[in-house]
Amino acid sequence: MLLQGTPCFYLVVLIGEYMSKGKVLGVILIILLIVFIVFTRKGLFGKGDVAEEQNRYTATFIDIFDTRTEIVGYAPTEDEFSKKATALREELINYNNLYDIYNDYEGVNNIKTINDNAGVQPVVVDEKIIDLLKFSKEMYAATDGRVNIAMGSVLSIWHRYREAGVDDPENAKLPPIEDLKAAAEHTDIENLIIDETAKTVYLQDPEMSLDVGSTAKGYAAQKTMEFARAQGYSNMLLSLGGNIAGIDGRIDGTPFRLGIQNPDMDSDVDYIKKVDIKDGQCVVSSGDYQRYYEVDGKRYCHIINPDTLFPSDTFAQVSIITDDSGMADAFSTALYNMTIEDGLEFVNTNDNIEAMWVYADGSIVYSDNFEQYLVD
Amino acid sequence: MKRNDIILIAVLLVVSIGLLIGVNIYRKNNTSGSAKVEVTVDGKVYGTYPLDEDRQERIELADGSYNILKISDGKASVIEASCPDKICVNTADIHYTDETIVCLPNKVVVKIVNGEENDVDGMTR
Amino acid sequence: MKTKKITLIGLLIALAFVLSYVEFLLPLSIGIPGAKIGLANLAIMVALFLLGWQEALMLSIVRVILVGFTFGNMAMMMYSLAGAALSFAAMLIAKKTKKFSITGVSVIGGVFHNVGQILVAMAVLETEQLIYYLPFLIVIGTISGIVIGIIASMIHKRIKGISNLF
Numbered sequence: 001m002l003l004q005g006t007p008c009f010y011l012v013v014l015i016g017e018y019m020s021k022g023k024v025l026g027v028i029l030i031i032l033l034i035v036f037i038v039f040t041r042k043g044l045f046g047k048g049d050v051a052e053e054q055n056r057y058t059a060t061f062i063d064i065f066d067t068r069t070e071i072v073g074y075a076p077t078e079d080e081f082s083k084k085a086t087a088l089r090e091e092l093i094n095y096n097n098l099y100d101i102y103n104d105y106e107g108v109n110n111i112k113t114i115n116d117n118a119g120v121q122p123v124v125v126d127e128k129i130i131d132l133l134k135f136s137k138e139m140y141a142a143t144d145g146r147v148n149i150a151m152g153s154v155l156s157i158w159h160r161y162r163e164a165g166v167d168d169p170e171n172a173k174l175p176p177i178e179d180l181k182a183a184a185e186h187t188d189i190e191n192l193i194i195d196e197t198a199k200t201v202y203l204q205d206p207e208m209s210l211d212v213g214s215t216a217k218g219y220a221a222q223k224t225m226e227f228a229r230a231q232g233y234s235n236m237l238l239s240l241g242g243n244i245a246g247i248d249g250r251i252d253g254t255p256f257r258l259g260i261q262n263p264d265m266d267s268d269v270d271y272i273k274k275v276d277i278k279d280g281q282c283v284v285s286s287g288d289y290q291r292y293y294e295v296d297g298k299r300y301c302h303i304i305n306p307d308t309l310f311p312s313d314t315f316a317q318v319s320i321i322t323d324d325s326g327m328a329d330a331f332s333t334a335l336y337n338m339t340i341e342d343g344l345e346f347v348n349t350n351d352n353i354e355a356m357w358v359y360a361d362g363s364i365v366y367s368d369n370f371e372q373y374l375v376d
Numbered sequence: 377m378k379r380n381d382i383i384l385i386a387v388l389l390v391v392s393i394g395l396l397i398g399v400n401i402y403r404k405n406n407t408s409g410s411a412k413v414e415v416t417v418d419g420k421v422y423g424t425y426p427l428d429e430d431r432q433e434r435i436e437l438a439d440g441s442y443n444i445l446k447i448s449d450g451k452a453s454v455i456e457a458s459c460p461d462k463i464c465v466n467t468a469d470i471h472y473t474d475e476t477i478v479c480l481p482n483k484v485v486v487k488i489v490n491g492e493e494n495d496v497d498g499m500t501r
Numbered sequence: 502m503k504t505k506k507i508t509l510i511g512l513l514i515a516l517a518f519v520l521s522y523v524e525f526l527l528p529l530s531i532g533i534p535g536a537k538i539g540l541a542n543l544a545i546m547v548a549l550f551l552l553g554w555q556e557a558l559m560l561s562i563v564r565v566i567l568v569g570f571t572f573g574n575m576a577m578m579m580y581s582l583a584g585a586a587l588s589f590a591a592m593l594i595a596k597k598t599k600k601f602s603i604t605g606v607s608v609i610g611g612v613f614h615n616v617g618q619i620l621v622a623m624a625v626l627e628t629e630q631l632i633y634y635l636p637f638l639i640v641i642g643t644i645s646g647i648v649i650g651i652i653a654s655m656i657h658k659r660i661k662g663i664s665n666l667f
Contacts, residue, residue: 028379058474060485068478072497076576163460242501250497259499265468270428285500299487381605381650388612388643395638 020274027135054235054251059085065099065217067241074235074251091227092240095220096131099212101152111210115152120204124199127222132337133201134192135213135326140189142327143334144345148306150192152209153183158304159309165293165300172295172350180309183207187306216235218243218284218329225325245282245325257375263316263358272358275321275373282325286332287358305337317358321373327353340365388484413452413492415445418483427452427471427491436483443484452486454479467501510548512548512555513648517544517564525572533597538645540609545589546607546653551660562583579625580618587617604650609647612639 054074059082061069071088075081097105101112109125117123119149136149157175165172186207193202203210221240228236228247236247237256249255259271277283288301288311304330305312320332333345335355345353354370390447411427415435425447432455433445443464444456453469454477464479472494477486490493503550520540541564549557562629565585569578615638623631 022460060478060487062474062478062480062483062485066480068476070476070498076574159485166462167460237498239498242499244498244500256497257495259496261500262468265466270468271496271499283500290463290501291461292466379601380600381602381608384601384605384608385643385647388608392636392639394611395639399633399636424623431601438548 005294034182052144055081056251057081057085059089061089061092064089064096065220065240067217068239069241070237070239071254072237072239073233078221083301084228086232087231088224088228088238089222092220095128095216095223098126099132099216099220100346101209101213102212111212111216112279114201114203115209118208120201122193122195122198122202125201127199128197129201130194132212132216132219133192133210135219136212136330137189137194139327139330139334140214143330144338145189145306146334147214147330148187148189149188149210149212149215150208151184151187151235151304151306151324152211152307153186154306155211155213155304156209158181158300158302162291162293162300162302165295166223169294174295175308184309199314215326215330217241219326221245221282221329222325240325243282243284243325244277244327246277246279248279248370249343254308258283260319260356261285261289261317263287263360264362270366272317272362273356274375276375277321277373280323281321282318282323282328283286283321284332285317285319285330286336287315288313289316303336314339314359315357316342316360319356320353320354321370322353331355390464391393404420411447411450412486412489413447413475414489416485416487422484427488435482437482437484441482443479443482443486445486453477454484457482506552506556509552510560513544513548513560514567517541518562518567520544521564521568522572523572525568525610537648539614540641540644542588542607542614543649543653543656546592546603546610546649547656549592549596549606549655550603550653554596559587561589564625576625580621583621584616587620588614603651603654604647607650607653608643608646611649612642613637614658615642 020253054076055078056072056074057078059071059073061071069089069092071085073081073084073299074134075084091310097108100110101115104110108128109123111129114123136147139147139295141148157179161173161175186205186206188208191204191208192220193204194200194209195202217240219335221238221243222245224294225245225247228238234248235251238245242261244258246256255276257274257276260273260275260283260325262269262272264272275283286303288299288303291302292299292311294300299313300311301313303312304310315336318332318335320328320335322328331353332355335346335357340357342366343355343357344365347353353367354373355367357365359365392500410446411436413425413427414433415422415424415433417435417437423433425431427447427450430448431446433447435445441458442456443454443458446455447454451471454464454467457464457479459479459481461481464477464482464484464486467477470477470488471491473488473491475488475494478484503558508568519542520543524538524540547548553624556647562582562585565581569581573581588610592606592610593607595601601609610624616635619631619635619638
C-alpha cells in the first residue's frame, strides 16, 4: 500500500478500527477531550501567542501635536505592527485636528474655531473637545489654577517673542510686563462656557483665547492608550513628545525601562535616571532644555507661571510617574510652576503620583515613593 | 549514561562556550562598525552615513531650509538648523539603535540603525 | 498485536500533545526566541526506543501538525517542523551508531531541535542576528536533553519487558 508508513495511514487505521476496539476508542476520546479543553481555553491564552516569533518594531511620526510620536510594539511581521501603529496614528491625528489652536481643518470645528469666535458666538464641537475642556477645568481646580488653558492671550505673547528670539538671538527681547499684565486680564477660566446639552463651547471674553498645550497632548495620549487597550493591543509603548505610557511591559515579561532626559544637554550622560514602569503607568518630564530662548544670557523656557506671567526658573526639570497620561502632563507643568515645598506637599498628599525635581546644578529631590521606580 | 554521553555533553558545552565567545567578538567587530545614521526628509530617505566616521553633512531641502548633521566620536547630533524652534539642535546627541533627532518644521528625522542596543525602551523629553 | 501497537501510538500522541500543551502554558521566559524545554521529546524518545523509527517519525510529525493547528500558526508550524525533522534525523543517526545511551540520543535531539528552529527562523526572517542565541540554545537543549533522556530511560527500563508484545 502506497500510504503505508505515513501519518495518514496510521490515522486511517486508527479510525477504521475504533468501533471494534474499546482501547482505541478510549485513546481517541482522550485526544478529543484534550483538543476540546485546549480550544475552550485558547481564548485565555490567545494573547500570549507564540513568544519566539514576536519582533520588536518602532514607528516614528512627526505630524501629530507638533511633536514626535514614537510607538514601540511587538508583532510577528512589520506589516502587522504597522497596522496597529497606523490605527493609533489615526486616533491621534483626529485628536490633533480637534485640539489644534493654530490651524483650521475642512469641516472641523476645533479649538481654533472656538478662539476665533470668542465673544461672538458659541461653537458646536465634537464630544472629544467638550471632554478635554472639562478635564482641563478639573486640572485647573486640582492644581489651584497653575494649569490654566485660558492663558492663551499671555502664552501667545511669549510664543511670539520666543520665536523671534530663537530666529535672531542677537536681538532677543523679553515681552514688556505691561503687555503681559494687560493680556492676563483675559485669562479667567470661568469665562469658558461649556454647554453639554447643546454641545457648544463659548468664550464670553472676546479678548481671551484657549491654549490647551498643557493638557491636550497628555489627554489625547491617555485616550489613545485606552483605545489601544480596547483593541486588545498588548506590550506597547506610546511616546507623545516624551509623554510616555505603556501597556504591559516588554514581550519577555520584564517591565518597560524608560530614560529620563538629562536636563544638562552638554553632559555625556543621556539619562539622568532610569525608571521601570508597571502596566498602565506613564512618565512625563517638564523642563527648560528644549523649548526656550535666551535674553542677555538668561534662559527663558516655554512654561509660563500664571502668578508671575514669566517662565519659571526654579527647576531644570520636573518628572512625574502616575497612571494617567492626561494628569501627568498637567501635573508636571503645575509642579514646574510650584515651589519645592508646595510641590512635595501636593505630590505626597495625592495617591498614585510620584515626582522627581532636578535643579540646574544637578541636585535632585524625590517625592516619598519615587525611588522605588529607579533602576541601576 | 554511557561514557560517550558524558563526552558528548562536555563537547556540546565547550562548543557553546566557544560559540558564545566567537559570536561576541563577531558582534563587537561588526555591529559598531556597521552602525549607520539614516536621514529621512518627509519620510523619504535622504542619505545614510556611517556612525564611525566623523563628518558634517548639510541636509538641504527644496525650499532652502537646512539642518547640519554632525557625526563625531560615534555620536550624531544636529548642530545648526534653519527651523524656527531649534528643538533639533537642542536635542541630545544619539548613538543607540532607533534613537532619533527630529526637526518638525523641516520634517527631517535623523535615526540610528544597526547600532548598539539601548537598554531603555523610551525617554522623556 | 497490531491493536496494542496502535493503542500505544495513540497514547504517545496524546502524551506528546499534552506535554506540548504543558510547555505552552509554562513558557520559558528568558528572552531567547526558540528556547524550548522540549518535553514532548519524551514521548518521541519512548517511541523511538520501544517501537522503531517509522513510528517515532510519524508521532513526531503528527505532534507538530496537531500542536501547530491548535496553538500556533503556519509560521510556528514551519519552525517546529524544521526543528523536529532535524532533531529526528540526528537522533536516528545517533541511535544507529549505537555509541550513545538513551540520554545521549536525547541530548542530541534537544540540541538539534533548537538549532533547526533557529536556522529556519534565520532563513525566513533573513537576519543573522539570531545566531547570537545559538550558544544559549545549545546549552538549554543539552540540559533539557539530559533530563528528558534520564526520564525516558527510566520509562524504557520499566516497560521494556512488555515491549516484546509489540
